[in-house]
Amino acid sequence: MKAVFLDQSSLDLNDLDLEPLIAVFDHLTLYPVTRSDQIVERIQDADVVISNKVVLDAETIRQCKNLKLILISATGTNNIDLVQAKAQGIVVCNCQAYGTSAVAQHTLMLMLALSTSLIQYNHAVQQGQWNKASQFCLLDFPIVELAGKTLGIIGYGELGQNVAKLAKAFDMNVIVGAIPNRPHVDGRVPVRALFSQVDYLSLHCPLTDDTRDLIDADAFDLMKPTAFLINCARGGIVNEQALADALRQGKIAGAATDVLTVEPPKNGNVLLEDDIPNLIITPHSAWGSVDARQRIVQQLVENTQGFQSGQPIRQVN
Numbered sequence: 001m002k003a004v005f006l007d008q009s010s011l012d013l014n015d016l017d018l019e020p021l022i023a024v025f026d027h028l029t030l031y032p033v034t035r036s037d038q039i040v041e042r043i044q045d046a047d048v049v050i051s052n053k054v055v056l057d058a059e060t061i062r063q064c065k066n067l068k069l070i071l072i073s074a075t076g077t078n079n080i081d082l083v084q085a086k087a088q089g090i091v092v093c094n095c096q097a098y099g100t101s102a103v104a105q106h107t108l109m110l111m112l113a114l115s116t117s118l119i120q121y122n123h124a125v126q127q128g129q130w131n132k133a134s135q136f137c138l139l140d141f142p143i144v145e146l147a148g149k150t151l152g153i154i155g156y157g158e159l160g161q162n163v164a165k166l167a168k169a170f171d172m173n174v175i176v177g178a179i180p181n182r183p184h185v186d187g188r189v190p191v192r193a194l195f196s197q198v199d200y201l202s203l204h205c206p207l208t209d210d211t212r213d214l215i216d217a218d219a220f221d222l223m224k225p226t227a228f229l230i231n232c233a234r235g236g237i238v239n240e241q242a243l244a245d246a247l248r249q250g251k252i253a254g255a256a257t258d259v260l261t262v263e264p265p266k267n268g269n270v271l272l273e274d275d276i277p278n279l280i281i282t283p284h285s286a287w288g289s290v291d292a293r294q295r296i297v298q299q300l301v302e303n304t305q306g307f308q309s310g311q312p313i314r315q316v317n
Helices: 019-023 036-043 058-062 082-087 100-115 118-126 158-169 191-195 217-222 240-248 290-308
Strands: 002-005 027-030 048-051 069-072 091-093 150-154 173-178 200-203 228-231 254-257 279-281
Touching: 019 290, 036 058, 058 082, 069 290, 082 091, 091 290, 100 118, 100 158, 100 200, 100 228, 100 254, 100 279, 100 290, 150 158, 150 191, 158 173, 173 191, 191 217, 217 240, 240 254
Parallel strands: 002 027, 002 048, 048 069, 069 091, 150 173, 150 200, 200 228, 228 254, 254 279
Antiparallel strands: none
8 A cells, every 4th residue: 555644744753653654554655744735746646645734625635546545643634525535435534532641631731830820930030030039939929729629621521531530639629511502411510600610611622613612701701710711622612812801801810722723823813912911822732742642653553454454443434
C-alpha cells in the first residue's frame, strides 16, 4: 500500500517513533506541511492518506481514484468530506481517547494556576517585587484552596470523568451539567442551575449547535464573582466577547482556555487584548504530550492493520 502523510509536523516534532507506522505500508511519504494547492498532486496516486488538519473536500477526493483509506491523526472529522468518501467506498478512520490523561492533567494545571495566582506571582518575582518586600513572602494576590470547592463539569465522557477523578483527589465536590437537548441522565444538573452552584466550571463537551455559545453573558451573570472557568474543549462553546466582558467587569474571578474560535488566531482575537485581567491562554497544547502523540501513531498503525485484515476499527463513515 502506498501512503502519504500530508501534515506530519502537526503530530511529530522529531520526538516520536514513526518506525511502526512506516513498517505497516509498502511506501510512506512524509510531508511536514501541505498547502491546499499541493494536495491533489501529492495524493492522487496514493492508496492511503493520513491527515490531521489538511482538508480533503469532495472535489479533492473525487480526483483520487486509487484512494482506499483515509486516516485522521486526530479525533475530529470536519476536515474530511465523509459523504464523498463513502460514495467512493473509501474507509475513514480517526484516533480516539489518545489524549485523555494529557488534557485532564492540563485542566488541573490551569485550575491550580488560577487558584494560586501562579502567573501573577511569577511575574512579580521576575519584576523584582520579592527583592523589595518588607516581609519574607509576597501575598499580594489571592490564593484559593481546591479542597471543599465545587467543580461543575459539562461533558462527562471519558475525559470529563478523568478530570472528576483528579478533582476528587483534591477533595473537591463534583457535579455534572446536563447538556441541552441530550437524553435525560439521573443526577445531571441543568446547566442554568449549575452555573450558580460552581466555584470552578470545566468544559469537556464537543462543539455542536446545542453547545455553541453555551457559556454566554447570561451564564456569567449567574456565576459567582469568585468562580473560575476552564475551557479545554473547543472554542465557540464560550462566547469570547462575553468572557472578555465578564473578566473586565469582575463577574467571575478568572478564566483559562486552551482553545479559541479560530486557530491559529492570525487576525487576532478579543481574548488576546492586553487589558483582560486574570486570563490564561494556552495554544491548543493540552493534548500534545509526547505520550499522547505516540498513542496516535500506534492507533494509526492499528487502524491500518484493521483495514488490511478486512475489519476496520475506529471507522467514522
